[in-house]
Amino acid sequence: MEIRKVQITGGSSYIVSLPKQWIKSTKIQKNDPVGLIAQPDGSLLITPKIDGESVHRDRVFEVGAATDRTFLLRLLVGAYVSGFTTIRLESKGRLPPFVRQLVREFTQMAIGQEVVGETDSSITLKDLLNPAEMPFENTIKRMHVLARGMQQDAMTALREHDAALAEDVVMRDTEVDRLHWLVARQYNLIHTDVTLSRRMGIPVNQAAYYFQVSRIVERIGDHATRVAQNALALIDREADSTTLNLMDEASTLALDIFSRSMEAFHTGDIRKANATLQAVRDLEDTTREVNAQVLRFEAVAAIPLGQIADSVRRIGEYSGDICECVINYIVGQEA
Structure with missing residues:
Protein backbone atom coordinates (compact mmCIF):
# COMPACT_ATOMS: atom_id res chain seq x y z
CA MET A 1 0.00 0.00 0.00
CA GLU A 2 1.27 3.44 -0.93
CA ILE A 3 0.61 6.20 1.60
CA ARG A 4 0.04 9.68 0.19
CA LYS A 5 -0.88 12.89 1.98
CA VAL A 6 -3.99 14.87 1.16
CA GLN A 7 -3.18 18.42 0.04
CA ILE A 8 -5.32 21.53 -0.43
CA THR A 9 -5.16 23.63 -3.54
CA GLY A 10 -6.99 26.84 -4.27
CA GLY A 11 -8.10 27.05 -0.67
CA SER A 12 -11.01 24.57 -1.05
CA SER A 13 -10.02 21.62 -3.25
CA TYR A 14 -8.47 18.48 -1.75
CA ILE A 15 -6.06 16.59 -4.00
CA VAL A 16 -4.02 13.37 -3.86
CA SER A 17 -1.36 12.52 -6.45
CA LEU A 18 -1.80 9.25 -8.35
CA PRO A 19 0.95 6.59 -8.59
CA LYS A 20 3.05 7.04 -11.73
CA GLN A 21 3.24 3.28 -12.37
CA TRP A 22 -0.57 3.02 -12.35
CA ILE A 23 -0.87 6.00 -14.71
CA LYS A 24 1.49 4.30 -17.17
CA SER A 25 -0.17 0.88 -16.95
CA THR A 26 -3.62 2.35 -17.62
CA LYS A 27 -2.26 4.72 -20.31
CA ILE A 28 -3.91 7.77 -18.80
CA GLN A 29 -2.88 11.07 -20.43
CA LYS A 30 -3.06 14.64 -19.21
CA ASN A 31 -6.65 15.93 -18.90
CA ASP A 32 -8.12 12.41 -19.25
CA PRO A 33 -11.16 11.91 -17.01
CA VAL A 34 -11.25 9.15 -14.37
CA GLY A 35 -14.18 7.78 -12.39
CA LEU A 36 -14.41 8.00 -8.59
CA ILE A 37 -16.68 5.47 -6.86
CA ALA A 38 -17.30 5.60 -3.11
CA GLN A 39 -17.38 2.09 -1.61
CA PRO A 40 -19.64 0.92 1.26
CA ASP A 41 -16.59 0.47 3.52
CA GLY A 42 -15.58 4.13 3.09
CA SER A 43 -12.81 3.50 0.57
CA LEU A 44 -12.68 5.29 -2.78
CA LEU A 45 -12.24 3.42 -6.06
CA ILE A 46 -10.53 5.21 -8.95
CA THR A 47 -11.11 3.74 -12.41
CA PRO A 48 -10.16 4.88 -15.93
CA LYS A 49 -13.37 3.25 -17.23
CA ILE A 50 -16.12 5.86 -17.16
CA ASP A 51 -18.17 4.84 -20.20
CA GLY A 52 -19.75 1.75 -18.56
CA GLU A 53 -18.05 -0.59 -21.02
CA SER A 54 -17.50 -4.13 -19.78
CA VAL A 55 -14.02 -5.57 -19.41
CA HIS A 56 -13.12 -7.88 -22.31
CA ARG A 57 -10.84 -10.83 -21.59
CA PRO A 131 -24.92 -10.30 -16.94
CA ALA A 132 -26.95 -7.36 -15.67
CA GLU A 133 -30.07 -8.94 -17.22
CA MET A 134 -29.73 -12.08 -15.06
CA PRO A 135 -30.18 -11.04 -11.40
CA PHE A 136 -28.55 -13.36 -8.87
CA GLU A 137 -31.73 -13.85 -6.86
CA ASN A 138 -33.77 -14.96 -9.88
CA THR A 139 -31.14 -17.52 -10.85
CA ILE A 140 -30.90 -18.93 -7.32
CA LYS A 141 -34.71 -19.04 -7.04
CA ARG A 142 -34.81 -21.14 -10.22
CA MET A 143 -32.10 -23.43 -8.82
CA HIS A 144 -34.18 -23.95 -5.67
CA VAL A 145 -37.29 -24.88 -7.66
CA LEU A 146 -35.30 -27.34 -9.77
CA ALA A 147 -33.47 -28.99 -6.86
CA ARG A 148 -36.67 -29.31 -4.81
CA GLY A 149 -38.55 -30.87 -7.72
CA MET A 150 -35.67 -33.27 -8.35
CA GLN A 151 -35.78 -34.58 -4.78
CA GLN A 152 -39.56 -34.96 -4.83
CA ASP A 153 -39.43 -36.89 -8.10
CA ALA A 154 -36.51 -39.02 -6.92
CA MET A 155 -38.56 -40.17 -3.91
CA THR A 156 -41.56 -40.85 -6.18
CA ALA A 157 -39.32 -42.93 -8.46
CA LEU A 158 -38.14 -44.89 -5.41
CA ARG A 159 -41.65 -45.69 -4.20
CA GLU A 160 -43.16 -46.39 -7.63
CA HIS A 161 -40.12 -48.15 -9.16
CA ASP A 162 -40.16 -45.61 -12.00
CA ALA A 163 -36.82 -45.89 -13.79
CA ALA A 164 -37.70 -43.26 -16.42
CA LEU A 165 -38.49 -40.68 -13.74
CA ALA A 166 -35.28 -41.45 -11.84
CA GLU A 167 -33.23 -41.06 -15.04
CA ASP A 168 -34.97 -37.75 -15.75
CA VAL A 169 -33.94 -36.49 -12.31
CA VAL A 170 -30.32 -37.37 -13.09
CA MET A 171 -30.56 -35.47 -16.39
CA ARG A 172 -31.99 -32.37 -14.68
CA ASP A 173 -28.88 -32.00 -12.53
CA THR A 174 -27.14 -30.46 -15.57
CA GLU A 175 -29.64 -27.58 -15.48
CA VAL A 176 -28.83 -26.84 -11.83
CA ASP A 177 -25.11 -26.98 -12.64
CA ARG A 178 -25.37 -24.54 -15.54
CA LEU A 179 -27.27 -22.04 -13.40
CA HIS A 180 -24.62 -22.30 -10.68
CA TRP A 181 -21.90 -21.73 -13.31
CA LEU A 182 -23.74 -18.56 -14.32
CA VAL A 183 -23.78 -17.31 -10.72
CA ALA A 184 -20.08 -18.17 -10.35
CA ARG A 185 -19.31 -16.34 -13.61
CA GLN A 186 -21.15 -13.21 -12.53
CA TYR A 187 -19.44 -13.30 -9.15
CA ASN A 188 -16.01 -13.42 -10.83
CA LEU A 189 -16.99 -10.73 -13.33
CA ILE A 190 -17.98 -8.36 -10.53
CA HIS A 191 -14.57 -8.96 -8.95
CA THR A 192 -12.79 -7.92 -12.15
CA ASP A 193 -15.20 -5.32 -13.54
CA VAL A 194 -16.30 -2.53 -11.21
CA THR A 195 -18.67 -1.16 -13.84
CA LEU A 196 -20.68 -4.38 -13.74
CA SER A 197 -20.95 -4.16 -9.96
CA ARG A 198 -22.33 -0.65 -10.35
CA ARG A 199 -24.77 -1.60 -13.14
CA MET A 200 -26.15 -4.52 -11.16
CA GLY A 201 -26.22 -2.52 -7.93
CA ILE A 202 -24.47 -5.33 -6.08
CA PRO A 203 -21.29 -4.82 -4.04
CA VAL A 204 -18.62 -7.51 -4.06
CA ASN A 205 -19.47 -8.85 -0.59
CA GLN A 206 -23.11 -9.35 -1.59
CA ALA A 207 -22.06 -11.16 -4.77
CA ALA A 208 -19.91 -13.45 -2.61
CA TYR A 209 -22.96 -14.16 -0.44
CA TYR A 210 -25.04 -15.11 -3.49
CA PHE A 211 -22.27 -17.33 -4.81
CA GLN A 212 -21.99 -19.11 -1.45
CA VAL A 213 -25.74 -19.87 -1.33
CA SER A 214 -25.76 -20.92 -5.00
CA ARG A 215 -22.97 -23.41 -4.32
CA ILE A 216 -24.96 -24.95 -1.45
CA VAL A 217 -28.12 -25.26 -3.58
CA GLU A 218 -26.05 -26.92 -6.32
CA ARG A 219 -24.85 -29.50 -3.77
CA ILE A 220 -28.44 -30.15 -2.70
CA GLY A 221 -29.20 -30.87 -6.37
CA ASP A 222 -26.27 -33.31 -6.38
CA HIS A 223 -27.79 -35.20 -3.45
CA ALA A 224 -31.20 -35.33 -5.15
CA THR A 225 -29.38 -36.87 -8.11
CA ARG A 226 -27.73 -39.37 -5.78
CA VAL A 227 -31.16 -40.35 -4.40
CA ALA A 228 -32.38 -40.95 -7.97
CA GLN A 229 -29.31 -43.05 -8.80
CA ASN A 230 -29.88 -45.22 -5.73
CA ALA A 231 -33.57 -45.49 -6.62
CA LEU A 232 -32.44 -46.98 -9.94
CA ALA A 233 -30.40 -49.56 -8.00
CA LEU A 234 -33.59 -50.56 -6.17
CA ILE A 235 -35.94 -50.69 -9.18
CA ASP A 236 -36.29 -54.49 -9.02
CA ARG A 237 -36.34 -54.72 -5.23
CA GLU A 238 -39.15 -54.19 -2.76
CA ALA A 239 -38.79 -52.31 0.53
CA ASP A 240 -41.44 -52.61 3.22
CA SER A 241 -43.97 -49.78 3.53
CA THR A 242 -42.81 -48.86 7.04
CA THR A 243 -39.32 -48.05 5.81
CA LEU A 244 -40.59 -46.16 2.74
CA ASN A 245 -43.02 -44.13 4.84
CA LEU A 246 -40.24 -43.20 7.23
CA MET A 247 -38.01 -42.29 4.26
CA ASP A 248 -40.79 -40.11 2.82
CA GLU A 249 -41.22 -38.42 6.20
CA ALA A 250 -37.51 -37.62 6.34
CA SER A 251 -37.48 -36.30 2.76
CA THR A 252 -40.55 -34.13 3.38
CA LEU A 253 -38.91 -32.67 6.48
CA ALA A 254 -35.63 -32.05 4.60
CA LEU A 255 -37.46 -30.24 1.79
CA ASP A 256 -39.43 -28.19 4.32
CA ILE A 257 -36.15 -27.11 5.90
CA PHE A 258 -34.81 -26.33 2.41
CA SER A 259 -37.82 -24.16 1.51
CA ARG A 260 -37.75 -22.33 4.84
CA SER A 261 -34.03 -21.64 4.49
CA MET A 262 -34.62 -20.17 1.02
CA GLU A 263 -37.45 -18.00 2.38
CA ALA A 264 -35.04 -16.70 5.02
CA PHE A 265 -32.48 -16.05 2.26
CA HIS A 266 -34.85 -14.09 0.03
CA THR A 267 -36.34 -12.06 2.91
CA GLY A 268 -33.18 -11.64 4.99
CA ASP A 269 -35.09 -12.95 8.03
CA ILE A 270 -32.48 -14.06 10.57
CA ARG A 271 -35.14 -15.19 13.08
CA LYS A 272 -36.64 -17.56 10.52
CA ALA A 273 -33.12 -18.74 9.68
CA ASN A 274 -32.41 -19.47 13.33
CA ALA A 275 -35.73 -21.29 13.86
CA THR A 276 -35.11 -23.38 10.75
CA LEU A 277 -31.73 -24.49 12.08
CA GLN A 278 -33.47 -26.09 15.04
CA ALA A 279 -35.41 -28.39 12.67
CA VAL A 280 -32.18 -29.95 11.38
CA ARG A 281 -31.88 -31.85 14.66
CA ASP A 282 -35.33 -33.40 14.14
CA LEU A 283 -34.27 -34.54 10.68
CA GLU A 284 -31.13 -36.17 12.08
CA ASP A 285 -33.29 -38.18 14.49
CA THR A 286 -35.58 -39.33 11.68
CA THR A 287 -32.75 -40.38 9.35
CA ARG A 288 -31.10 -42.22 12.25
CA GLU A 289 -34.30 -44.21 12.62
CA VAL A 290 -34.30 -44.94 8.87
CA ASN A 291 -30.74 -46.25 9.09
CA ALA A 292 -31.78 -48.57 11.92
CA GLN A 293 -34.61 -49.88 9.73
CA VAL A 294 -32.47 -50.58 6.65
CA LEU A 295 -30.04 -52.73 8.62
CA ARG A 296 -32.68 -55.44 8.50
CA PHE A 297 -32.31 -55.77 4.72
CA GLU A 298 -29.71 -57.64 2.69
CA ALA A 299 -26.63 -55.63 1.77
CA VAL A 300 -27.70 -55.26 -1.88
CA ALA A 301 -30.75 -53.27 -0.72
CA ALA A 302 -29.45 -51.88 2.59
CA ILE A 303 -26.53 -50.02 0.97
CA PRO A 304 -28.57 -47.92 -1.53
CA LEU A 305 -31.30 -47.33 1.08
CA GLY A 306 -28.67 -46.17 3.56
CA GLN A 307 -27.18 -43.85 0.93
CA ILE A 308 -30.62 -42.37 0.24
CA ALA A 309 -31.09 -41.70 3.95
CA ASP A 310 -27.66 -40.08 4.08
CA SER A 311 -28.46 -37.83 1.10
CA VAL A 312 -31.78 -36.79 2.67
CA ARG A 313 -29.92 -35.89 5.85
CA ARG A 314 -27.33 -33.93 3.87
CA ILE A 315 -30.08 -31.97 2.08
CA GLY A 316 -31.32 -30.83 5.48
CA GLU A 317 -27.82 -30.05 6.72
CA TYR A 318 -26.94 -28.05 3.62
CA SER A 319 -30.20 -26.13 4.07
CA GLY A 320 -29.01 -25.36 7.58
CA ASP A 321 -25.80 -24.02 6.03
CA ILE A 322 -27.92 -21.60 3.98
CA CYS A 323 -29.50 -20.37 7.23
CA GLU A 324 -26.05 -19.81 8.73
CA CYS A 325 -25.02 -17.85 5.61
CA VAL A 326 -28.13 -15.67 6.00
CA ILE A 327 -27.41 -14.96 9.66
CA ASN A 328 -23.73 -14.21 9.03
CA TYR A 329 -24.45 -11.90 6.09
CA ILE A 330 -27.36 -9.97 7.62
CA VAL A 331 -25.57 -9.48 10.95
CA GLY A 332 -22.52 -8.24 9.04
CA GLN A 333 -24.68 -5.67 7.26
CA GLU A 334 -26.21 -4.24 10.40
CA ALA A 335 -24.62 -1.04 11.62
Whole structure:
Protein backbone atom coordinates (compact mmCIF):
# COMPACT_ATOMS: atom_id res chain seq x y z
CA MET A 1 0.00 0.00 0.00
CA GLU A 2 1.27 3.44 -0.93
CA ILE A 3 0.61 6.20 1.60
CA ARG A 4 0.04 9.68 0.19
CA LYS A 5 -0.88 12.89 1.98
CA VAL A 6 -3.99 14.87 1.16
CA GLN A 7 -3.18 18.42 0.04
CA ILE A 8 -5.32 21.53 -0.43
CA THR A 9 -5.16 23.63 -3.54
CA GLY A 10 -6.99 26.84 -4.27
CA GLY A 11 -8.10 27.05 -0.67
CA SER A 12 -11.01 24.57 -1.05
CA SER A 13 -10.02 21.62 -3.25
CA TYR A 14 -8.47 18.48 -1.75
CA ILE A 15 -6.06 16.59 -4.00
CA VAL A 16 -4.02 13.37 -3.86
CA SER A 17 -1.36 12.52 -6.45
CA LEU A 18 -1.80 9.25 -8.35
CA PRO A 19 0.95 6.59 -8.59
CA LYS A 20 3.05 7.04 -11.73
CA GLN A 21 3.24 3.28 -12.37
CA TRP A 22 -0.57 3.02 -12.35
CA ILE A 23 -0.87 6.00 -14.71
CA LYS A 24 1.49 4.30 -17.17
CA SER A 25 -0.17 0.88 -16.95
CA THR A 26 -3.62 2.35 -17.62
CA LYS A 27 -2.26 4.72 -20.31
CA ILE A 28 -3.91 7.77 -18.80
CA GLN A 29 -2.88 11.07 -20.43
CA LYS A 30 -3.06 14.64 -19.21
CA ASN A 31 -6.65 15.93 -18.90
CA ASP A 32 -8.12 12.41 -19.25
CA PRO A 33 -11.16 11.91 -17.01
CA VAL A 34 -11.25 9.15 -14.37
CA GLY A 35 -14.18 7.78 -12.39
CA LEU A 36 -14.41 8.00 -8.59
CA ILE A 37 -16.68 5.47 -6.86
CA ALA A 38 -17.30 5.60 -3.11
CA GLN A 39 -17.38 2.09 -1.61
CA PRO A 40 -19.64 0.92 1.26
CA ASP A 41 -16.59 0.47 3.52
CA GLY A 42 -15.58 4.13 3.09
CA SER A 43 -12.81 3.50 0.57
CA LEU A 44 -12.68 5.29 -2.78
CA LEU A 45 -12.24 3.42 -6.06
CA ILE A 46 -10.53 5.21 -8.95
CA THR A 47 -11.11 3.74 -12.41
CA PRO A 48 -10.16 4.88 -15.93
CA LYS A 49 -13.37 3.25 -17.23
CA ILE A 50 -16.12 5.86 -17.16
CA ASP A 51 -18.17 4.84 -20.20
CA GLY A 52 -19.75 1.75 -18.56
CA GLU A 53 -18.05 -0.59 -21.02
CA SER A 54 -17.50 -4.13 -19.78
CA VAL A 55 -14.02 -5.57 -19.41
CA HIS A 56 -13.12 -7.88 -22.31
CA ARG A 57 -10.84 -10.83 -21.59
CA ASP A 58 -9.67 -13.48 -24.07
CA ARG A 59 -8.45 -17.03 -23.39
CA VAL A 60 -6.77 -19.32 -25.91
CA PHE A 61 -6.33 -23.09 -25.59
CA GLU A 62 -4.11 -25.21 -27.82
CA VAL A 63 -5.79 -28.50 -28.77
CA GLY A 64 -4.88 -31.56 -30.79
CA ALA A 65 -5.63 -35.24 -31.33
CA ALA A 66 -3.91 -36.10 -28.02
CA THR A 67 -5.98 -33.61 -25.98
CA ASP A 68 -8.00 -35.29 -23.25
CA ARG A 69 -11.71 -34.69 -23.85
CA THR A 70 -12.70 -34.43 -20.18
CA PHE A 71 -9.77 -32.13 -19.41
CA LEU A 72 -10.71 -29.84 -22.32
CA LEU A 73 -14.30 -29.61 -21.06
CA ARG A 74 -13.00 -28.63 -17.63
CA LEU A 75 -10.83 -25.94 -19.23
CA LEU A 76 -13.84 -24.53 -21.09
CA VAL A 77 -15.96 -24.49 -17.92
CA GLY A 78 -13.08 -22.90 -16.01
CA ALA A 79 -12.68 -20.14 -18.60
CA TYR A 80 -16.44 -19.53 -18.63
CA VAL A 81 -16.76 -19.37 -14.84
CA SER A 82 -13.67 -17.14 -14.61
CA GLY A 83 -15.44 -14.56 -16.78
CA PHE A 84 -13.51 -14.64 -20.05
CA THR A 85 -15.44 -12.86 -22.80
CA THR A 86 -13.90 -14.82 -25.67
CA ILE A 87 -12.60 -18.39 -25.66
CA ARG A 88 -10.65 -19.65 -28.66
CA LEU A 89 -9.52 -23.21 -29.39
CA GLU A 90 -6.60 -23.47 -31.81
CA SER A 91 -4.88 -26.44 -33.44
CA LYS A 92 -1.63 -26.59 -35.42
CA GLY A 93 -3.46 -28.70 -38.00
CA ARG A 94 -7.07 -29.54 -38.63
CA LEU A 95 -9.26 -29.56 -35.51
CA PRO A 96 -10.06 -33.13 -34.39
CA PRO A 97 -13.80 -33.94 -34.84
CA PHE A 98 -14.28 -34.57 -31.11
CA VAL A 99 -13.35 -30.93 -30.37
CA ARG A 100 -16.20 -29.58 -32.50
CA GLN A 101 -18.62 -32.02 -30.89
CA LEU A 102 -17.41 -31.04 -27.42
CA VAL A 103 -17.84 -27.34 -28.21
CA ARG A 104 -21.45 -27.98 -29.28
CA GLU A 105 -22.11 -29.79 -26.00
CA PHE A 106 -20.49 -26.97 -24.03
CA THR A 107 -22.58 -24.24 -25.70
CA GLN A 108 -25.70 -26.19 -24.70
CA MET A 109 -24.49 -26.42 -21.11
CA ALA A 110 -23.14 -22.89 -20.56
CA ILE A 111 -25.64 -20.02 -20.64
CA GLY A 112 -24.75 -17.28 -23.14
CA GLN A 113 -21.90 -19.06 -24.98
CA GLU A 114 -22.11 -19.10 -28.78
CA VAL A 115 -19.73 -19.98 -31.62
CA VAL A 116 -18.92 -16.73 -33.46
CA GLY A 117 -16.03 -17.92 -35.60
CA GLU A 118 -14.91 -21.24 -37.04
CA THR A 119 -12.14 -22.37 -39.39
CA ASP A 120 -10.46 -25.70 -40.11
CA SER A 121 -7.96 -25.07 -37.30
CA SER A 122 -9.84 -22.91 -34.78
CA ILE A 123 -13.16 -22.24 -33.06
CA THR A 124 -14.04 -18.99 -31.30
CA LEU A 125 -16.68 -18.79 -28.57
CA LYS A 126 -18.10 -15.53 -27.30
CA ASP A 127 -20.32 -14.64 -24.37
CA LEU A 128 -23.46 -12.97 -25.71
CA LEU A 129 -25.29 -12.65 -22.39
CA ASN A 130 -25.60 -9.35 -20.58
CA PRO A 131 -24.92 -10.30 -16.94
CA ALA A 132 -26.95 -7.36 -15.67
CA GLU A 133 -30.07 -8.94 -17.22
CA MET A 134 -29.73 -12.08 -15.06
CA PRO A 135 -30.18 -11.04 -11.40
CA PHE A 136 -28.55 -13.36 -8.87
CA GLU A 137 -31.73 -13.85 -6.86
CA ASN A 138 -33.77 -14.96 -9.88
CA THR A 139 -31.14 -17.52 -10.85
CA ILE A 140 -30.90 -18.93 -7.32
CA LYS A 141 -34.71 -19.04 -7.04
CA ARG A 142 -34.81 -21.14 -10.22
CA MET A 143 -32.10 -23.43 -8.82
CA HIS A 144 -34.18 -23.95 -5.67
CA VAL A 145 -37.29 -24.88 -7.66
CA LEU A 146 -35.30 -27.34 -9.77
CA ALA A 147 -33.47 -28.99 -6.86
CA ARG A 148 -36.67 -29.31 -4.81
CA GLY A 149 -38.55 -30.87 -7.72
CA MET A 150 -35.67 -33.27 -8.35
CA GLN A 151 -35.78 -34.58 -4.78
CA GLN A 152 -39.56 -34.96 -4.83
CA ASP A 153 -39.43 -36.89 -8.10
CA ALA A 154 -36.51 -39.02 -6.92
CA MET A 155 -38.56 -40.17 -3.91
CA THR A 156 -41.56 -40.85 -6.18
CA ALA A 157 -39.32 -42.93 -8.46
CA LEU A 158 -38.14 -44.89 -5.41
CA ARG A 159 -41.65 -45.69 -4.20
CA GLU A 160 -43.16 -46.39 -7.63
CA HIS A 161 -40.12 -48.15 -9.16
CA ASP A 162 -40.16 -45.61 -12.00
CA ALA A 163 -36.82 -45.89 -13.79
CA ALA A 164 -37.70 -43.26 -16.42
CA LEU A 165 -38.49 -40.68 -13.74
CA ALA A 166 -35.28 -41.45 -11.84
CA GLU A 167 -33.23 -41.06 -15.04
CA ASP A 168 -34.97 -37.75 -15.75
CA VAL A 169 -33.94 -36.49 -12.31
CA VAL A 170 -30.32 -37.37 -13.09
CA MET A 171 -30.56 -35.47 -16.39
CA ARG A 172 -31.99 -32.37 -14.68
CA ASP A 173 -28.88 -32.00 -12.53
CA THR A 174 -27.14 -30.46 -15.57
CA GLU A 175 -29.64 -27.58 -15.48
CA VAL A 176 -28.83 -26.84 -11.83
CA ASP A 177 -25.11 -26.98 -12.64
CA ARG A 178 -25.37 -24.54 -15.54
CA LEU A 179 -27.27 -22.04 -13.40
CA HIS A 180 -24.62 -22.30 -10.68
CA TRP A 181 -21.90 -21.73 -13.31
CA LEU A 182 -23.74 -18.56 -14.32
CA VAL A 183 -23.78 -17.31 -10.72
CA ALA A 184 -20.08 -18.17 -10.35
CA ARG A 185 -19.31 -16.34 -13.61
CA GLN A 186 -21.15 -13.21 -12.53
CA TYR A 187 -19.44 -13.30 -9.15
CA ASN A 188 -16.01 -13.42 -10.83
CA LEU A 189 -16.99 -10.73 -13.33
CA ILE A 190 -17.98 -8.36 -10.53
CA HIS A 191 -14.57 -8.96 -8.95
CA THR A 192 -12.79 -7.92 -12.15
CA ASP A 193 -15.20 -5.32 -13.54
CA VAL A 194 -16.30 -2.53 -11.21
CA THR A 195 -18.67 -1.16 -13.84
CA LEU A 196 -20.68 -4.38 -13.74
CA SER A 197 -20.95 -4.16 -9.96
CA ARG A 198 -22.33 -0.65 -10.35
CA ARG A 199 -24.77 -1.60 -13.14
CA MET A 200 -26.15 -4.52 -11.16
CA GLY A 201 -26.22 -2.52 -7.93
CA ILE A 202 -24.47 -5.33 -6.08
CA PRO A 203 -21.29 -4.82 -4.04
CA VAL A 204 -18.62 -7.51 -4.06
CA ASN A 205 -19.47 -8.85 -0.59
CA GLN A 206 -23.11 -9.35 -1.59
CA ALA A 207 -22.06 -11.16 -4.77
CA ALA A 208 -19.91 -13.45 -2.61
CA TYR A 209 -22.96 -14.16 -0.44
CA TYR A 210 -25.04 -15.11 -3.49
CA PHE A 211 -22.27 -17.33 -4.81
CA GLN A 212 -21.99 -19.11 -1.45
CA VAL A 213 -25.74 -19.87 -1.33
CA SER A 214 -25.76 -20.92 -5.00
CA ARG A 215 -22.97 -23.41 -4.32
CA ILE A 216 -24.96 -24.95 -1.45
CA VAL A 217 -28.12 -25.26 -3.58
CA GLU A 218 -26.05 -26.92 -6.32
CA ARG A 219 -24.85 -29.50 -3.77
CA ILE A 220 -28.44 -30.15 -2.70
CA GLY A 221 -29.20 -30.87 -6.37
CA ASP A 222 -26.27 -33.31 -6.38
CA HIS A 223 -27.79 -35.20 -3.45
CA ALA A 224 -31.20 -35.33 -5.15
CA THR A 225 -29.38 -36.87 -8.11
CA ARG A 226 -27.73 -39.37 -5.78
CA VAL A 227 -31.16 -40.35 -4.40
CA ALA A 228 -32.38 -40.95 -7.97
CA GLN A 229 -29.31 -43.05 -8.80
CA ASN A 230 -29.88 -45.22 -5.73
CA ALA A 231 -33.57 -45.49 -6.62
CA LEU A 232 -32.44 -46.98 -9.94
CA ALA A 233 -30.40 -49.56 -8.00
CA LEU A 234 -33.59 -50.56 -6.17
CA ILE A 235 -35.94 -50.69 -9.18
CA ASP A 236 -36.29 -54.49 -9.02
CA ARG A 237 -36.34 -54.72 -5.23
CA GLU A 238 -39.15 -54.19 -2.76
CA ALA A 239 -38.79 -52.31 0.53
CA ASP A 240 -41.44 -52.61 3.22
CA SER A 241 -43.97 -49.78 3.53
CA THR A 242 -42.81 -48.86 7.04
CA THR A 243 -39.32 -48.05 5.81
CA LEU A 244 -40.59 -46.16 2.74
CA ASN A 245 -43.02 -44.13 4.84
CA LEU A 246 -40.24 -43.20 7.23
CA MET A 247 -38.01 -42.29 4.26
CA ASP A 248 -40.79 -40.11 2.82
CA GLU A 249 -41.22 -38.42 6.20
CA ALA A 250 -37.51 -37.62 6.34
CA SER A 251 -37.48 -36.30 2.76
CA THR A 252 -40.55 -34.13 3.38
CA LEU A 253 -38.91 -32.67 6.48
CA ALA A 254 -35.63 -32.05 4.60
CA LEU A 255 -37.46 -30.24 1.79
CA ASP A 256 -39.43 -28.19 4.32
CA ILE A 257 -36.15 -27.11 5.90
CA PHE A 258 -34.81 -26.33 2.41
CA SER A 259 -37.82 -24.16 1.51
CA ARG A 260 -37.75 -22.33 4.84
CA SER A 261 -34.03 -21.64 4.49
CA MET A 262 -34.62 -20.17 1.02
CA GLU A 263 -37.45 -18.00 2.38
CA ALA A 264 -35.04 -16.70 5.02
CA PHE A 265 -32.48 -16.05 2.26
CA HIS A 266 -34.85 -14.09 0.03
CA THR A 267 -36.34 -12.06 2.91
CA GLY A 268 -33.18 -11.64 4.99
CA ASP A 269 -35.09 -12.95 8.03
CA ILE A 270 -32.48 -14.06 10.57
CA ARG A 271 -35.14 -15.19 13.08
CA LYS A 272 -36.64 -17.56 10.52
CA ALA A 273 -33.12 -18.74 9.68
CA ASN A 274 -32.41 -19.47 13.33
CA ALA A 275 -35.73 -21.29 13.86
CA THR A 276 -35.11 -23.38 10.75
CA LEU A 277 -31.73 -24.49 12.08
CA GLN A 278 -33.47 -26.09 15.04
CA ALA A 279 -35.41 -28.39 12.67
CA VAL A 280 -32.18 -29.95 11.38
CA ARG A 281 -31.88 -31.85 14.66
CA ASP A 282 -35.33 -33.40 14.14
CA LEU A 283 -34.27 -34.54 10.68
CA GLU A 284 -31.13 -36.17 12.08
CA ASP A 285 -33.29 -38.18 14.49
CA THR A 286 -35.58 -39.33 11.68
CA THR A 287 -32.75 -40.38 9.35
CA ARG A 288 -31.10 -42.22 12.25
CA GLU A 289 -34.30 -44.21 12.62
CA VAL A 290 -34.30 -44.94 8.87
CA ASN A 291 -30.74 -46.25 9.09
CA ALA A 292 -31.78 -48.57 11.92
CA GLN A 293 -34.61 -49.88 9.73
CA VAL A 294 -32.47 -50.58 6.65
CA LEU A 295 -30.04 -52.73 8.62
CA ARG A 296 -32.68 -55.44 8.50
CA PHE A 297 -32.31 -55.77 4.72
CA GLU A 298 -29.71 -57.64 2.69
CA ALA A 299 -26.63 -55.63 1.77
CA VAL A 300 -27.70 -55.26 -1.88
CA ALA A 301 -30.75 -53.27 -0.72
CA ALA A 302 -29.45 -51.88 2.59
CA ILE A 303 -26.53 -50.02 0.97
CA PRO A 304 -28.57 -47.92 -1.53
CA LEU A 305 -31.30 -47.33 1.08
CA GLY A 306 -28.67 -46.17 3.56
CA GLN A 307 -27.18 -43.85 0.93
CA ILE A 308 -30.62 -42.37 0.24
CA ALA A 309 -31.09 -41.70 3.95
CA ASP A 310 -27.66 -40.08 4.08
CA SER A 311 -28.46 -37.83 1.10
CA VAL A 312 -31.78 -36.79 2.67
CA ARG A 313 -29.92 -35.89 5.85
CA ARG A 314 -27.33 -33.93 3.87
CA ILE A 315 -30.08 -31.97 2.08
CA GLY A 316 -31.32 -30.83 5.48
CA GLU A 317 -27.82 -30.05 6.72
CA TYR A 318 -26.94 -28.05 3.62
CA SER A 319 -30.20 -26.13 4.07
CA GLY A 320 -29.01 -25.36 7.58
CA ASP A 321 -25.80 -24.02 6.03
CA ILE A 322 -27.92 -21.60 3.98
CA CYS A 323 -29.50 -20.37 7.23
CA GLU A 324 -26.05 -19.81 8.73
CA CYS A 325 -25.02 -17.85 5.61
CA VAL A 326 -28.13 -15.67 6.00
CA ILE A 327 -27.41 -14.96 9.66
CA ASN A 328 -23.73 -14.21 9.03
CA TYR A 329 -24.45 -11.90 6.09
CA ILE A 330 -27.36 -9.97 7.62
CA VAL A 331 -25.57 -9.48 10.95
CA GLY A 332 -22.52 -8.24 9.04
CA GLN A 333 -24.68 -5.67 7.26
CA GLU A 334 -26.21 -4.24 10.40
CA ALA A 335 -24.62 -1.04 11.62
